[in-house]
Amino acid sequence: MDGDFENLDTEFFELLEQQGYWYERNDGVSAYIYPIDDSPLFKPFLDYAHWQWVCSLVQPDITDVHKELYSYFARRPDDLRNLKWREFETLIFRIFESQGFTCELGPGSNDGGIDVRMLQRDPLDDILTLVQVKKYAAGRKIDQSAVAALHGVADVENAQRSIFVTTSEYLPSARKFAGRTSIPMTLATSQDVRDWCKTATDGIVRDKSKLVTPSALSSCLQSLLPKDPRIIHAHTGYSMILNQFALILKETKYAALIMALPSRTISDDGYGQTGFEIPDIGPECLTRLNAETVFRAKRQVHDGRVSYWNGRELYSAWNGEAAHFSFMSNILGIDPRPPGNRIDLAFDIDRDVAPAITLRQVKATHFQRMLKCLERIRGAPAILKSLLNGSRVTLSAKIRKNIAVDAHVTLTDVTSAYAVLALMGPKSRDILARLTSTDLSNEGFPFATIREIDVGYATAYANRMTYVGELGWELIMPTEFAVGVYEALHEAGRDFGLLDCGYYALEALRLEEGYRAWSRELTPDVTPYEAGLGFAVSLDKxxxxxxxxxxxxxxxxxxxxxxxxxxxxxxxxxxxxxxxxxxxxxxxxxxxxxxxxxxxxxxxxxxxxxxxxxxxxxxxxxxxxxxxxxxxxxxxxxxxxxxxxxxxxxxxxx
The missing domain is CATH 2.40.30.110 (Aminomethyltransferase beta-barrel domains)
Known part of the structure; x- marks a missing residue:
């Protein structure tokens, strides 16, 4: 999918399209798959998939894992009727447990009519509440005999309270009986469960590290063995290979509380760009017990293999062997990938994320930075994209400030030496092919790659990228060749109807495709997650x-x-x-x-x-x-x- 395998991306797309789906890339090895939007089954399919996900969270021992479980029913209480009767009982059990009660979920049958026993610890005397749960259709109302039976069991067990919960309603006789019982009885419906879910949503512990004490973590670290199954590992990427190590702090049948572990390089290529690493386990791990490193994950067993899914990485038991990594750990380092690749970055200016930057690898040890912040200038032709911007000076100073003393790196500002012409549109390949001998096919020039090509009498770097949602190339050439290439493009594209593109036309095209723009959608106060660019962030780098x-x-x-x-x-x-x-x-x-x-x-x-x-x-x-x-x-x-x-x-x- 990264372009390293001929036609793989096209074949994958065609295969999905035959089944009625399309996909959106997440990274080099994973993608989000959706049904085709114009299908009448699109929304029902999404609703069903979401419903299956919510139901999968209804388990008796993963309280506090996902806020989504409670927030879903807080918004849609009528969907409680779609749960299976045991799922409804389990949900009620989890709601009360999330509110701090000591709860016991009944076996589901032969339970004497009591589905949940709820104990509230009190300095003077414990308070026992018996709960009966009935998932009935709307037309099947609860009568007096049902609530009377619950009251009878509460009396026998000396309970202090009782609660009857149903997805239906109560007959007047049932409400009248509940109002005069000697033991206080609450009659609850789906609307009450909705309110309980709202309370449970607000009570979710966001900082998962508070669920584990430092002493418990210390004991866990001291008891670890070589190849301990509590150490887990996630391995992702193809061109860029990343490892994430983590430690299981608590584990149940359906969930686990996990803490991310740092890694320690045991061998590399001398530049720190490729090598082997292992989890770094030691006393310093005690300092990592915080909200950023501790998280919940769903636990699943398949064919005897236990896996843990946190919504982004799939972990499994670490095999105890050093894991291979390969990445560009610093924008000024050496990327082991061959020249011609491109890396899109975002820079920090003092505190947050700033303009988009394309880093192009020209040679094995040479990179060229292209700042892509478009100025909003009325009437400026979009075919000529200026690299001049006020942020250029700031970013150059920022890079220089962060170059290590022993890095042997030289940063040269060549902004005035280069010009960019953006050739975009369905016929851009046909036009450019008239001016170059380079193979412009998908096989010869894949999407998101850069090649040095001849364009007329000039030599330019062609970046196959687009900001208008159509086929296209950005052509980067020495300034003195810009006019000649510009005229050659217009001559070659005359019979194709080639025109200069004004700024507002470019704006309309990029908005139709949903592309974000710096200074509008992308500002210092908008995070990549909020902008829909979270897939490009690796916090474990x-x-x-x-x-x-x-x-x-x-x-x-x-x-x-x-x-x-x-x-x-x-x-x-x-x-x-x-x-x-x-x-x-x-x-x-x-x-x-x-x-x-x-x-x-x-x-x-x-x-x-x-x-x-x-x-x-x-x-x-x-x-x-x-x-x-x-x-x-x-x-x-x-x-x-x-x-x-x-x-x-x-x-x-x-």
């Missing part, structure tokens, strides 16, 4: 990186309460320009950061930063009624997590 603390703190907050989302206006007439208010069910939830009229889609397209304290997830975006306010009028809009135009990226990789 050996040696760390500038800005890691800011990103780790952002990730530690848990579910995203802010997120950059693409919107399309359902009415084809309104013209958005940016700054408009976005509302959900009549409540303001965000502001448009960028907007333009998408002539391909036939409507205005916008990128907005959406804020919702309960979380901005797929369920929120699909169930909410979104509107944009323009000049006092409100227009319906549709939210998109995948690009509204060409979500499969067919044009880009044509």
């Amino acid at each position: 050996p040696g760390g990186f500038i800005g890691r603390e800011a990103l780790a703190a952002a990730k530690a907050k848990g579910a995203l309460s802010r997120r950059v989302v693409q919107f399309t206006v359902e009415d084809s007439e309104p013209m958005l320009g940016g700054g408009e208010l976005i509302l959900c069910d009549g409540t303001p939830v965000g502001e448009v950061r960028s907007a333009a009229y998408g002539h391909t889609l036939g409507c205005s397209v916008a990128m907005a930063l959406i804020d919702n304290p309960a979380g901005v997830d797929r369920a929120f975006l699909e169930t909410g009624r979104f509107e944009v306010e323009l000049a006092g009028d409100r227009f319906a809009v549709m939210a998109h997590l995948a690009p509204a135009y060409d979500p499969k990226g067919l044009g880009v990789k044509a």
Whole structure:
């Protein structure tokens, strides 16, 4: 999928398309797979998959693992009826347990009519509450005999309270009986369970390190054996190979509490770019007991092999052998990959994440940096992308400041020496092919790679990348050749209808494809996670990186309460320009950061930063009624997590 195997990416896409799916790349070895959007089964499929995930969390011993379990039923109490009867009992058990009660879940049958026994420790006397749970259809109401039976058992067991919980309702006779019992009885319905789920959601312990004491961690470290199964390992990547080591602190049948471990290099290539490493286990691990390193994971056993999934990495028992790694650990180091690859980076300026940078490997030990921050200048032709920007001086100073004394690195600012012409569009290959002898096919020139090519009478670096959602190349050449190449391109593209592209046309094209822009969607106060770029962040990168603390703190907050989302206006007439208010069910939830009229889609397209304290997830975006306010009028809009135009990226990789 990284372009190292001929036609693999195309074959994978075609295989998925035959089954009715498309995919979005996550990293070099993993992808997110979705049903095709225009299928009538798209939303039912997503709802079913989400429902299966929620049901998988209903287990008696993974309390506090996923906030999503409680928040789901807090939003959709009617779905409680869709649970199996045992799942409903287990959910009620978990809710009470999350509130600090000592609970015992009944066996499910031959339990004397009591599903959960709940004990509240009290200095004077323990309080025993008996709970009966009935998952009934809406029309099957609870009668007096059912609540009377619960009261009878409570009386025999000397319980101080009793609770009857149902997904149905109660007949008047049942409520009347419950109101006059000698032992206080609560009759609860799905609406009460909804409120309990809200309370449980708010009570989730976000800092998982508080669930383990330093003394318990110390005992765990001291008892470790060689090849101890409590040490687990995740191995990811192809071109860039990364390892994550972790230690199991607590473990049950369905879940585990895990702490990330640092790694220690035992051999490398002399540059620290490729080699072998092992987990670094020692007293210093006691200092790693914090919110950033301790997390929960789902535990699963398949064919006798135990695995742990934390939502990003799949861990299994470490085999005790040194693990191979290969990566570019410093932007000024040597990448073991062959020249022609590109690395996209983001720099930290004092505290947060800053402009996008492309690092191009020219030779085995030479890199060229391209700062890609577009100035918003009315009428500037997008075919000429300036590398001059105020951030250039700041970033150059930042790099120099962080070059190690013994790094033997020289940084040279060559901004004025190079110009960039961006040739974009479905016919860009045909036009460029008239000016170069280089093979421009997908096999000869894969997407996201860079080649040195001849263009007319000039030699240029061609970067197969696009900002308009179509096939294209960025051509980087010495400034003195820019005019000649520009004229040659227009001559070669005359019969194809080649035109200079103005800034606002470029803006419309990038918005249709959902591309983010620096200074609008990407600002110092928006994290990569909120911008939808979290897949490019590796917090476990050996040696760390500038800005890691800011990103780790952002990730530690848990579910995203802010997120950059693409919107399309359902009415084809309104013209958005940016700054408009976005509302959900009549409540303001965000502001448009960028907007333009998408002539391909036939409507205005916008990128907005959406804020919702309960979380901005797929369920929120699909169930909410979104509107944009323009000049006092409100227009319906549709939210998109995948690009509204060409979500499969067919044009880009044509």
